Amino acid sequence: MTAVARWKFTLVTLGMVSIVALSGCSLAGQVKDLTRTHATVTQSKAAACASMQKDLRGSVEKLASSASTAATDPAGAIAGLEAVANSFDGALEKISNKKVKKVGETADSALKRMIAQVKEIQADPQHADTVALMGTVKSVQDAFVDIGKTCG
Numbered sequence: 001m002t003a004v005a006r007w008k009f010t011l012v013t014l015g016m017v018s019i020v021a022l023s024g025c026s027l028a029g030q031v032k033d034l035t036r037t038h039a040t041v042t043q044s045k046a047a048a049c050a051s052m053q054k055d056l057r058g059s060v061e062k063l064a065s066s067a068s069t070a071a072t073d074p075a076g077a078i079a080g081l082e083a084v085a086n087s088f089d090g091a092l093e094k095i096s097n098k099k100v101k102k103v104g105e106t107a108d109s110a111l112k113r114m115i116a117q118v119k120e121i122q123a124d125p126q127h128a129d130t131v132a133l134m135g136t137v138k139s140v141q142d143a144f145v146d147i148g149k150t151c152g
Contacts, residue, residue, distance in 0.1 A: 048097035049151035052104060055091035059083040074122050081115045103150045107143035114140050 121128040
């Protein structure tokens with residue numbers, strides 16, 4: 001990977017990490033009812049949000065720590081993103097609240113699209129479509145904002 005491509009990759013990765021990490025923090029701050037964490041038929045919005053936040057906390061922290069080495073360890077940054085996506089999958093399995101599940105699935109899908117694009121850039125940085133990636137990053141950001149609004 002050339003120095004310019006590595007720099008682009010690092011900037012994009014750091015931007016993604018910031019979006020996910022900050023969104024996770026805003027979600028944590030907006031959850032008011034932390035008493036119920038398992039999906040039930042009548043799962044409240046607050047319980048669904050609390051469950052999702054709890055499941056995502058560790059992977060978001062790992063992702064933030066891997067961001068500092070994104071230029072030298074792009075595979076580590078991708079692994080961090082994949083850990084968040086895997087945590088998201090697990091979190092969504094516990095959600096029965098339809099509204100929270102819907103916004104969560106939208107964010108999960110956008111995150112997975114972003115990971116696929118980052119992998120493409122890593123594999124072929126000379127032909128990286130950073131404009132498309134930034135559009136996807138925006139979709140991820142918007143999806144996490146929607147989770148924050150839903151859980152607020």
